[in-house]
Amino acid sequence: MISDSHLRLGIPSKGRLSDLATDLLTQAGLRFRRQNRGLFARVSGMNVDLVYLRTDDIPTLCAEGAIDMGITGSDLVEEAGANVQERMKFGVGRCRLAFCTPDDAPITSAEQLDGKRIATSFPNVTREYLAQRGATAHLVALAGSVEAMIQLGVADAIVDLVETGSTLAANRLRILEEIGHYETVLIQNSKPRHAEIADRLVQRLEGVVIARDYSLVEYNIPRAKLPEAEKITPGFNSPTINSLENAEWCSVQVMIRRADVVDAMDQLKAIGASAVFEMTLNNCRL
Numbered sequence: 001m002i003s004d005s006h007l008r009l010g011i012p013s014k015g016r017l018s019d020l021a022t023d024l025l026t027q028a029g030l031r032f033r034r035q036n037r038g039l040f041a042r043v044s045g046m047n048v049d050l051v052y053l054r055t056d057d058i059p060t061l062c063a064e065g066a067i068d069m070g071i072t073g074s075d076l077v078e079e080a081g082a083n084v085q086e087r088m089k090f091g092v093g094r095c096r097l098a099f100c101t102p103d104d105a106p107i108t109s110a111e112q113l114d115g116k117r118i119a120t121s122f123p124n125v126t127r128e129y130l131a132q133r134g135a136t137a138h139l140v141a142l143a144g145s146v147e148a149m150i151q152l153g154v155a156d157a158i159v160d161l162v163e164t165g166s167t168l169a170a171n172r173l174r175i176l177e178e179i180g181h182y183e184t185v186l187i188q189n190s191k192p193r194h195a196e197i198a199d200r201l202v203q204r205l206e207g208v209v210i211a212r213d214y215s216l217v218e219y220n221i222p223r224a225k226l227p228e229a230e231k232i233t234p235g236f237n238s239p240t241i242n243s244l245e246n247a248e249w250c251s252v253q254v255m256i257r258r259a260d261v262v263d264a265m266d267q268l269k270a271i272g273a274s275a276v277f278e279m280t281l282n283n284c285r286l
């Protein structure tokens with residue numbers, strides 16, 4: 001049962017963000033078990049109740065205060081026009097929202113859709129975007145399968161989410177214009193209750209996001225080369241430097257963005273580093 005002394009965190013009950021959210025929380029050390037298809041789960045050892053909700057209802061329910069925080073897509077926050085604070089970006093669930101037309105449509109900008117029919121699950125964002133460009137369209141608001149609507153004859157263009165682009169390709173559609181880039185976010189009611197628990201939750205989740213993004217790299221380097229090495233690996237704040245038995249050498253420990261590690265290792269090797277190791281982080285507090 002839900003309790004007033006607990007922070008309520010809304011998470012997606014199904015769909016692609018459901019597993020992402022559960023994995024983030026588990027990696028952040030939260031222990032919970034959803035009773036089969038139950039709406040709630042209590043987190044052990046922390047005053048947090050999880051509430052399983054539809055991803056697209058989470059922004060509104062957070063703005064209304066039914067939940068204190070929520071994990072959802074920033075696209076859905078924008079579409080709902082929800083007055084909430086964005087506390088964190090998770091770096092997952094990345095996608096774009098775009099105007100799309102048939103591959104061969106002789107049209108070059110969204111403004112030219114003035115007076116045309118557009119099928120979308122994002123009528124508010126679409127209307128606003130067109131209004132800013134002095135255009136209006138007949139919007140056909142749908143919950144899904146939007147890419148099929150041109151073939152079905154109800155729309156001339158669509159506004160939908162694009163990730164890999166394979167759904168567009170399969171339906172012979174192309175991107176006409178991008179509205180924006182979105183990802184999975186943690187939102188909070190604008191008048192937060194349980195602020196201390198919320199901050200602890202944010203800290204725990206930040207630990208996971210940073211650990212997913214960064215590796216710890218360790219290497220030995222002649223002291224004379226340290227300034228050069230520090231340019232290659234400046235670290236998050238500054239690198240940790242330890243002495244070695246051979247006084248002319250030292251050992252360095254430093255955080256590096258995962259995407260940059262291999263390049264940095266090559267460059268370190270080239271200036272005389274040895275025993276260069278990359279270590280995976282599970283979690284961290286900086």
Ligand SMILES: Nc1ncnc2c1ncn2[C@@H]1O[C@H](COP(=O)(O)OP(=O)(O)OP(=O)(O)O)[C@@H](O)[C@H]1O
Nearest residue numbers: 012014015016017018055073075093094095161163
């Ligand atoms: N390729 C993608 N298509 C749609 N949404 C995506 C994609 N990649 C990331 N997302 C994010 O996921 C959110 C949709 O999450 P949801 O939990 O509703 O999953 P779903 O699989 O689309 O569910 P449904 O079966 O109801 O369509 C989007 O609002 C967006 O933020």
Ligand SMILES: O=P(O)(O)OC[C@H]1O[C@H](OP(=O)(O)OP(=O)(O)O)[C@H](O)[C@@H]1O
Nearest residue numbers: 144145146161162163164165166167168
């Ligand atoms: O660019 P892609 O990688 O192909 O991904 C984008 C597609 O995925 C989503 O559909 P979803 O699977 O949620 O089905 P739905 O239309 O029923 O919502 C989205 O609405 C697009 O159709």
Ligand SMILES: [Mg+2]
Nearest residue numbers: 015143144145
């Ligand atoms: Mg969907």
